[in-house]
Amino acid sequence: MNWKTFGAMLARDAHVARRNAVQLILQTFLQPLLFVFIFGRVMVGSGYMPAIYKSLLLPGIIAISMVFTGIWAVAMPLIAEFQWTREIEDRLLAPINMTWIAIEKVLAGAIQAAVAGLVVIPLAWLVLGRGVGIQMENPVLFIAIVLLVSAFSACGGLALGCSINQQHIGLMFGMVITPMIFFGCTYYPWNALAKFPILQKLVLINPLVYANEGFRLALTPAMPHMPLPMVYGALIGFSILFTWLGLRKFESRALD
Amino acid sequence: MPIGIRTQELRKIFNSAPPMGATGGFTIRADAKGSKKQPKPQITALDGISLEVNPGEIFCLLGPNGAGKSTTVGVLTTRVRATSGHAWIGEYEVWQNQVAVKMLIGVVPQRPNLDFSLTAREILVFHGAYFGLGSKERNQRADSLLEKFKLTDRGNQMTRGFSGGMMQRLSIARAMMHDPQVLFLDEPSAGLDPQTRILLWEIIREYNQAGKTILLTTHNMEEADALCHRLAIIDHGKVIALGTPSSLKASIPGGYLLRLRFGNQTPDLLQRLQSLTGVREVRSNDGVGADVYADRGGSLIPEIAAVAVSTGAELSDVNILEPSLENLFLHHTGRSLRD
Numbered sequence: 001m002n003w004k005t006f007g008a009m010l011a012r013d014a015h016v017a018r019r020n021a022v023q024l025i026l027q028t029f030l031q032p033l034l035f036v037f038i039f040g041r042v043m044v045g046s047g048y049m050p051a052i053y054k055s056l057l058l059p060g061i062i063a064i065s066m067v068f069t070g071i072w073a074v075a076m077p078l079i080a081e082f083q084w085t086r087e088i089e090d091r092l093l094a095p096i097n098m099t100w101i102a103i104e105k106v107l108a109g110a111i112q113a114a115v116a117g118l119v120v121i122p123l124a125w126l127v128l129g130r131g132v133g134i135q136m137e138n139p140v141l142f143i144a145i146v147l148l149v150s151a152f153s154a155c156g157g158l159a160l161g162c163s164i165n166q167q168h169i170g171l172m173f174g175m176v177i178t179p180m181i182f183f184g185c186t187y188y189p190w191n192a193l194a195k196f197p198i199l200q201k202l203v204l205i206n207p208l209v210y211a212n213e214g215f216r217l218a219l220t221p222a223m224p225h226m227p228l229p230m231v232y233g234a235l236i237g238f239s240i241l242f243t244w245l246g247l248r249k250f251e252s253r254a255l256d
Numbered sequence: 257m258p259i260g261i262r263t264q265e266l267r268k269i270f271n272s273a274p275p276m277g278a279t280g281g282f283t284i285r286a287d288a289k290g291s292k293k294q295p296k297p298q299i300t301a302l303d304g305i306s307l308e309v310n311p312g313e314i315f316c317l318l319g320p321n322g323a324g325k326s327t328t329v330g331v332l333t334t335r336v337r338a339t340s341g342h343a344w345i346g347e348y349e350v351w352q353n354q355v356a357v358k359m360l361i362g363v364v365p366q367r368p369n370l371d372f373s374l375t376a377r378e379i380l381v382f383h384g385a386y387f388g389l390g391s392k393e394r395n396q397r398a399d400s401l402l403e404k405f406k407l408t409d410r411g412n413q414m415t416r417g418f419s420g421g422m423m424q425r426l427s428i429a430r431a432m433m434h435d436p437q438v439l440f441l442d443e444p445s446a447g448l449d450p451q452t453r454i455l456l457w458e459i460i461r462e463y464n465q466a467g468k469t470i471l472l473t474t475h476n477m478e479e480a481d482a483l484c485h486r487l488a489i490i491d492h493g494k495v496i497a498l499g500t501p502s503s504l505k506a507s508i509p510g511g512y513l514l515r516l517r518f519g520n521q522t523p524d525l526l527q528r529l530q531s532l533t534g535v536r537e538v539r540s541n542d543g544v545g546a547d548v549y550a551d552r553g554g555s556l557i558p559e560i561a562a563v564a565v566s567t568g569a570e571l572s573d574v575n576i577l578e579p580s581l582e583n584l585f586l587h588h589t590g591r592s593l594r595d
Contacts, residue, residue, distance in 0.1 A: 002355065008385035015382075016373040086369040090379075090430070092335065094386035095359040256270075256327075256336040 005096040013108035055133040059215035060186035070113030070153025078161030109154030142218040148235040158246030184208030191224035210234040258311035259346035266341035268302040301327040303493035316484035324493040325473035362436035368423035377411035387434035401429040441472040477581040509536035509549040511579035517545040519570035
């Protein structure tokens, strides 16, 4: 393992992320914050939603911002670099095992996801205004959830980025991302689906569900949420699955 | 100490589209096993390439598009996995020792693959960092390479807006950044203006004089002739000729090639041409012409014209080619390099 090369690649990704910071911030936070503003501030303020909805919304907003930052940060550059600009060849020719190049991409994406989570908390708090009932009783649990969600989203980005053809990016939004958001228990707890038992079981294939429920567990334990082992198990399981799939796909993309 | 390159019976069969720059000219064969499923088209890109490039040599792979040049470079640079056979850079088997091999080589791809998220200077500096160069060293080298490739004033610009020639120069500078022992250049002068091409040739020679081994691919005979110590002509994934440019040119029968076309070709015409003084070999060309290999050129024309008149064949076109690698390729394949 060549740590100097690994570090240099990480430094390159950090440099590019810094250069594109404004674009990244708008891309990551604008949509969730607008959602928070309309549902958490306007709808609650005007009495259409109960005040407690604010507390329910915040964990979901953290999760969705992190998950899509992680997926995007890894998948989009990979799609472009493998299929369009071929610029990843520069790194494929660097003196390091190919698997480590994929792992570096995942680590860079996971760091961006964690940063996104930590930035969106105060932002969402500001937008929501008074009345958000967050109780972080167990900081270790919160950190564990942040790490797991960052990891699984970046691994998912690797798998997705190495599987999708660039002409199918539009289809990916419609067929993967949109259903993932709506059936991801971001804007309602998983428990709320109890009246729709089939749907409640079907959404379990959506990893975003566990990210949302994990943050509810860590930040609003008084609200209904999934049991902790289920959240841990699923997030670890999805991370392993996506890593395995992503590394295989990465290798088949990288080699002719 | 300079490092050599060796390949042994390299074969590569693609089950899908071959990599960029290696298209056209492949032979497609059906699956030999004859399974019930629709056989996948298999494309043989390399068909047993064995080469030995001496340490400190400028070696050239010459051939038309799709001959297998880029695939050979791909295998030697860890980017293409050979179906069978072996390749070595120095003492390292390429597939078994990828990291050690990558440390020794620099690669200029056929199509620019510059990092579009970085400026020209950053591309060089980060490349140096990937290869473990210290901060001071990589900054100094980046500056001197920008200077050498006349890119200093564009150093702090993003490369997205660069012209093709500028991207190519930067790709070469990047490949030299970590001072590799072996430099691969895949069609380095494609798309360069003549002035830049000469600059490039000078830089390649200078790099070689520092004891480095260079392998370049081209379909430009002039480039192969001017630059290479030795070259291999490849076609359809096979080496069809190997040697120094002068020895290869000397191996063409007679040296001169007269490409003749007749409006009306008669059977005894070729035999009569063969009997002319100085003619070494005559080949029929699609029934409407003949390729005459001879040790003289223009002075043969009156005799050829006389033969044509006496046999009733109407001479409609004459093209005299002096000894060149183009003729050699024609001699071996019956096709022009530009076909």
